[in-house]
Amino acid sequence: MKIKREYMELGALATLALVLLVAFPLLLGGFYLNLAGKYLSFAFVAIGIVLTWGYGGILSLGQGIFFGLGGYALAMFLKIEASGSNLPDFMIWSGIKVMPAWWAPFSNIYITLAAIVLIPATMAFVFSYLVFKKRVSGVYFAIVTLALALTFTVLLVGQQSYTGGENGITNFTTFLGYDIYSHASTYAIYYTEIVLLLFVAMGSTAVIRSRLGNVVIAIRDREDRVRFSGYNTAAIKAFIFMLGALFASIGGAFFTIQAGLISPTVVGVTSSIEMVVYAAVGGRLSVPGAVLGALVVGFLQFYLSNNFPHIWLFFLGALFILVVTAMPNGLMGLLDRFALSRE
Amino acid sequence: MELMQGQQGVIFDGANVPAARRGHCELSIRNLSVSFDGFKAVDDLSLHIAQDELRVIIGPNGAGKTTLLDMICGKTRPMAGQIFLNDLNLTNLSDFNIVRAGVGRKFQNPSVYEDLSVAENLEISIPRGRGALASLFFRRTKVVKEEIRDMARIVFLDDLLDRRAGHLSHGQKQWLEIGMLLMQAPKLLLLDEPVAGMSPREREQTAELLKVLSVGRSVVVIEHDMDFVRSIAHTVTVLHQGRLLVEGSADEVQADPRVIDVYLGH
Numbered sequence: 141m142k143i144k145r146e147y148m149e150l151g152a153l154a155t156l157a158l159v160l161l162v163a164f165p166l167l168l169g170g171f172y173l174n175l176a177g178k179y180l181s182f183a184f185v186a187i188g189i190v191l192t193w194g195y196g197g198i199l200s201l202g203q204g205i206f207f208g209l210g211g212y213a214l215a216m217f218l219k220i221e222a223s224g225s226n227l228p229d230f231m232i233w234s235g236i237k238v239m240p241a242w243w244a245p246f247s248n249i250y251i252t253l254a255a256i257v258l259i260p261a262t263m264a265f266v267f268s269y270l271v272f273k274k275r276v277s278g279v280y281f282a283i284v285t286l287a288l289a290l291t292f293t294v295l296l297v298g299q300q301s302y303t304g305g306e307n308g309i310t311n312f313t314t315f316l317g318y319d320i321y322s323h324a325s326t327y328a329i330y331y332t333e334i335v336l337l338l339f340v341a342m343g344s345t346a347v348i349r350s351r352l353g354n355v356v357i358a359i360r361d362r363e364d365r366v367r368f369s370g371y372n373t374a375a376i377k378a379f380i381f382m383l384g385a386l387f388a389s390i391g392g393a394f395f396t397i398q399a400g401l402i403s404p405t406v407v408g409v410t411s412s413i414e415m416v417v418y419a420a421v422g423g424r425l426s427v428p429g430a431v432l433g434a435l436v437v438g439f440l441q442f443y444l445s446n447n448f449p450h451i452w453l454f455f456l457g458a459l460f461i462l463v464v465t466a467m468p469n470g471l472m473g474l475l476d477r478f479a480l481s482r483e
Numbered sequence: 484m485e486l487m488q489g490q491q492g493v494i495f496d497g498a499n500v501p502a503a504r505r506g507h508c509e510l511s512i513r514n515l516s517v518s519f520d521g522f523k524a525v526d527d528l529s530l531h532i533a534q535d536e537l538r539v540i541i542g543p544n545g546a547g548k549t550t551l552l553d554m555i556c557g558k559t560r561p562m563a564g565q566i567f568l569n570d571l572n573l574t575n576l577s578d579f580n581i582v583r584a585g586v587g588r589k590f591q592n593p594s595v596y597e598d599l600s601v602a603e604n605l606e607i608s609i610p611r612g613r614g615a616l617a618s619l620f621f622r623r624t625k626v627v628k629e630e631i632r633d634m635a636r637i638v639f640l641d642d643l644l645d646r647r648a649g650h651l652s653h654g655q656k657q658w659l660e661i662g663m664l665l666m667q668a669p670k671l672l673l674l675d676e677p678v679a680g681m682s683p684r685e686r687e688q689t690a691e692l693l694k695v696l697s698v699g700r701s702v703v704v705i706e707h708d709m710d711f712v713r714s715i716a717h718t719v720t721v722l723h724q725g726r727l728l729v730e731g732s733a734d735e736v737q738a739d740p741r742v743i744d745v746y747l748g749h
Contacts, residue, residue, distance in 0.1 A: 350619050370582035372579050
């Protein structure tokens with residue numbers, strides 16, 4: 141049964157690769173491809189949530205923070221490029237005369253890419269290690285991350301002259317000289333994103349199957365006991381949390397370039413909770429499920445908000461309640477049960 | 484240590500390996516005390532357990548037996564006194580570092596990882612690969628698989644390697660947990676009621692197992708079943724109200740009027 145499940149998971153990953161790399165670019169026009177790319181940026185976060193929450197039992201309601209760190213890092217780079225020799229427009233409006241020292245490094249693409257990887261990973265590891273060492277977990281951890289997400293948003297809105305405030309950072313033009321809104325760029329960005337997404341998905345599957353994956357499951361079920369198997373469980377949990385943060389940050393960067401903006405709304409509390417919903421809908425124990433969840437919920441939101449602009453959020457709430465009560469393992473869990481019952 | 488090398492059949496030859504080759508180990512507990520809300524669970528207790536010794540601790544409920552093991556393995560912090568494994572002071576080490584120093588603890592209720600298979604339970608107990616990266620890149624080599632199969636054979640679970648631990652019987656879970664401890668290659672083994680919930684036949688098998696695995700290390704067992712105690716113990720320590728009451732062979736202890744008064748007589 142276990143072997144069979146592994147094959148199913150591999151099959152689902154292969155199907156996903158085929159759909160995302162071949163079917164979508166062929167069938168969807170530029171507009172919808174860009175939209176799919178935008179929703180798939182949340183798939184990175186959702187995969188991280190499968191690792192941390194599904195396998196590790198660590199529920200974070202603040203993944204938007206890490207999504208935001210990646211998103212804002214790339215947005216700063218794009219904004220500096222779009223502004224040419226001038227300061228970014230929102231800084232000028234706020235009366236800032238010189239480029240702030242911590243903005244300047246983001247004119248360099250390598251520093252920006254390094255920041256997208258290193259800043260969230262370091263912050264996530266250090267923060268969560270200190271918290272886990274104090275043996276804070278479960279609901280308490282979720283509340284701490286929720287509070288941090290809230291603080292992060294307040295900070296972004298409050299520091300308007302450095303962050304663009306409520307509006308965030310937008311009006312990009314080019315990336316390394318290429319027009320980011322051209323037809324060719326849409327495809328180039330999309331393919332880059334999918335290749336990275338598949339890389340993250342396969343990497344996560346490998347993590348789950350490794351001995352570390354088993355240790356993480358053991359920690360979820362019996363953390364006390366795992367310490368008596370000689371593991372520093374705080375460090376293991378922090379490592380998994382760091383992976384989740386890293387994936388979220390990569391997703392955030394892709395969101396910025398796909399959507400052409402990053403703002404406090406996108407990285408706030410509501411958005412952070414929605415990210416958990418993606419993983420729950422797809423199946424919190426399934427990596428392909430996380431990608432499926434991000435796509436399904438994303439397009440559903442798009443469809444519903446266009447057709448029922450006033451009440452669409454209720455549909456989303458109903459969907460979450462339905463998933464949690466009727467299918468605890470999400471869409472992939474449903475598929476799983478269906479396939480296994482046919483033996 | 485030879486027990487852990489994973490060569491086939493080594494464990495039951497273990498008794499023939501000279502103890503000196505396995506590294507010396509002895510536990511000494513000096514004036515240990517702890518109290519909870521004013522209640523003295525363990526009170527100025529000193530104990531010495533030698534290499535190759537299998538010590539059984541008995542005593543009425545609330546005598547401080549489990550608390551003593553909790554303090555040795557770092558689950559509870561003593562308020563006074565010290566615990567040494569050879570020259571290493573365990574008193575202020577964190578729980579996982581005490582494990583890394585060579586102390587294995589089996590809890591009263593069998594504590595295995597129910598969502599994992601028997602083989603996976605044994606695998607994550609292998610000492611090398613306890614860091615995040617080390618466990619991520621841990622390779623399931625032939626040697627590792629052989630090691631797991633050997634251990635499963637020792638604890639009578641070789642037919643059940645792929646069984647989910649949650650689906651094992653109570654006695655099998657106890658064996659699995661003992662196997663997980665042995666995987667850690669401990670110098671000191673602490674077993675809290677290892678035969679609880681076992682059938683008479685399983686008890687016999689476990690008694691044989693404990694005799695073999697005490698060679699080359701020190702073993703402390705908490706047990707209530709006096710027949711089982713007689714079948715395994717070298718020395719029996721009787722605790723009462725957190726203090727040492729009597730120490731001696733199983734026969735001496737059972738005949739001691741003080742022991743009969745506080746424990747066996749009831």
